Amino acid sequence: MAFDMNKFSLEGKVALVTGASYGIGFAIASAFAAAGAKIAFNDRTQEAVDRGLASYKEAGIEAHGYVADVTDEDAVAQLVKDIERDLGTIDILVNNAGIIKRIPMLEMSAKDFRQVIDVDLNGPFIVSKAVLPGMIKKGHGKIINICSMMSELGRETVSAYAAAKGGLKMLTRNICSEYGEANIQCNAIGPGYIATPQTAPLRERQPDGSRHPFDAFIVAKTPAARWGTPEDLQGPAVFLASDASDFVNGLVLYVDGGILAYIGKQPQ
Ligand code: NAP
Ligand code: GCO
Secondary structure (H helix, E strand, O other): OOOOHHHHOOOOOEEEEEOOOOHHHHHHHHHHHHOOOEEEEEEOOHHHHHHHHHHHHHOOOOEEEEEOOOOOHHHHHHHHHHHHHHOOOOOEEEEOOOOOOOOOHHHOOHHHHHHHHHHHHHHHHHHHHHHHHHHHHHOOEEEEEEOOHHHOOOOOOOHHHHHHHHHHHHHHHHHHHHHHHHOEEEEEEEEOOEOOHHHHHHOOOOOOOOOOHHHHHHHHHOOOOOOEOHHHHHHHHHHHHOHHHOOOOOOEEEEOOOHHHOOOOOOO
């Protein structure tokens, strides 16, 4: 049977990538634009949106930027209205905006814990809830949640982040379960350790010029023997946003250089 490569095209689709003025979101939105999609993104401040718009322009991409905090239901409702007015109904949503607080659990305040859950878990709920009615009416939709290694694994200092990203994995499966019949595919990408501003503190050089111990630890823990780049996530994101993945639903696609497959280096 012949295969139509156009199934990977996003020509004419409207995509909203949250928190995409730089980092992983910017890379995913840029890939969507190359595949033919119209790009909308949001960030919390006008300053961040303006910086993002300048980066898209420099990359030759005509993106539309909006100020909206993903934890604010009214702001998100307005965001979706504005995108519908400017570009049309949203076909593809990437819940990318996220924060992390690396604090040992016994030192973490409930306020800090709640803030991480609010952005990383409540945010995707709020934005998905706002775009789903348009998708259902249109008869199709793709939601891609950005999960983490911490959707599967724990580690010291990231209790709130792990709780949120583990929850986001189950929100992914639940949206699939609840709206699959409406031709909505909700999947997730679970990036491994990716070099972005979020992970910069884990890669800082030591005063003597040597690698940060966590940096060396991650390279040893990754069969690919390197940190990932935002570009590593582009192909998987285009796949999950395209018609080529129409029967893939509720999946977390780990893009981690093999971390989850690996028990770790043997002692020499
Ligand atoms: P990043 O460099 O810190 O970028 C996160 C983006 O989200 C920023 O543009 C940020 O804007 C925005 N944002 C934060 N809070 C927001 C809010 N309440 N409303 C709207 N936008 C908000 O992070 P990244 O490394 O690209 O990560 C992107 C996503 O991938 C996150 O969900 C992260 O948890 C996940 N992830 C990252 C890695 C990694 O290794 N880097 C691995 C797995 C998963 P401001 O700068 O203006 O706050
Ligand atoms: C951490 C990291 C996480 C990871 C990522 C792994 O402190 O463990 O910063 O944010 O980068 O989520 O998938």
